Structure formats: C-alpha cells, structure tokens
Amino acid sequence: RKEVEQDPGPFNVPEGATVAFNCTYSNSASQSFFWYRQDCRKEPKLLMSVYSSGNEDGRFTAQLNRASQYISLLIRDSKLSDSATYLCVVNMGNAGNMLTFGGGTRLMVKP
C-alpha cells in the first residue's frame, strides 16, 4: 500500500463547478499535511497547509480527518486557471521533515 494515495483523475469539470479531492495516508503518526499545486512541466508549489480544524483560503477549503486518515481539498467556483495537478503531501514527522507525496490528481476545468 502506498503511503499517500490519491485518485489520479483526470477530473473534468465545467467552469463554476465545485470539485473535491480526497487523499488517504497510511502512517497514523503523520504530523503535518499540505496540498501542493503543480502545473504542467513546472515545479510543485504550496497551495495550502491543512490544519486539524480545517482551513479556507478563498475558493479553496482543506480538511483533515485524523481518525480516518484522509485529507480533502474542495474547490468552489472552478476557474480555467485551476487546471493543474494537485498533490497531497504528508510530513511523517521523521528525521529531516521529509515530505511524502501522493501521485497527484489532475484537474481540467473546461469552458
């Protein structure tokens, strides 16, 4: 079983739609969680951290469920510019603050 698992998609949605991604992680001792965004042929960039209480940044909402070991990302009112791959990232809390990446979920927003 992969340490961090995501549905690879692609998710094809029309502009204005709401779309949600889930990610599961295997290590219950994981300490911190992130969503990164990666555009085609570019480096990953932090989209948002995920806090236990849930957090929102504009159209984006991230939530963490420690009991079930999953995190989610909700995007409301999708824009064409949201088209990208979204990477679920987990910090296991081990030496070096190593980040473990999921395989990514590809989102395509269409007019």
Added chain:
Amino acid sequence: NAGVTQTPKFRVLKTGQSMTLLCAQDMNHEYMYWYRQDPGMGLRLIHYSVGEGTTAKGEVPDGYNVSRLKKQNFLLGLESAAPSQTSVYFCASSSPAGGQPEAFFGQGTRLTVV
C-alpha cells in the same frame, strides 16, 4: 530573490556517462532534498540532507550519490547513467523552524539517458 535554483535545466546523456546536478538555495534552509518525478507518478525522494556535511538515503537512492559540502548547495551525482534514470529531477529545501515546514522547489532538471 532566487529561492532554489537548479542547473542544468535540460540534459541528454549517453548510457554510462556521468553528471552532476547542482541545487543552490539562498534561504538559509537547513534541509535539502532531491526528488525524481516520472510520468503518472508522484515525486519520489532520492536523497536528503538535514544539514551541512550530512546526507541520508530516501526512497529510491540506488544509482545516485549526493554531497552537501556547503549549506546552500546540494549536489546529485549519477556515476553511470542508465535509461531508467530518465526523469525530471526536483530539488527542494525547507527549514525546521516554525510549525508547518513548507518545501520550496527548484524549476526541475529534465534528464534523458539514451
């Protein structure tokens, strides 16, 4: 404000050749990482470093060596390149300070081994 810089950005190698990828960061970060990303797969950790002079193996270290002689630089070496090492390589850095360590990535090196 350069952040994390990788050189070169592109390279084509013949099987058996060697090369070194350079990663430089100007954020005074303690931790540095090398990842590879293959089509349809997530980033996989090759090696990492928690400070100057220290390195450790990640998930897929075979065929690679690294050095961290200076805090700001992290070098990834391929001694004898193989076609299986064709990939996009990303360097990243982060700091242990603060509650939520964000990793900053370089722009990537696209390596093809023929």
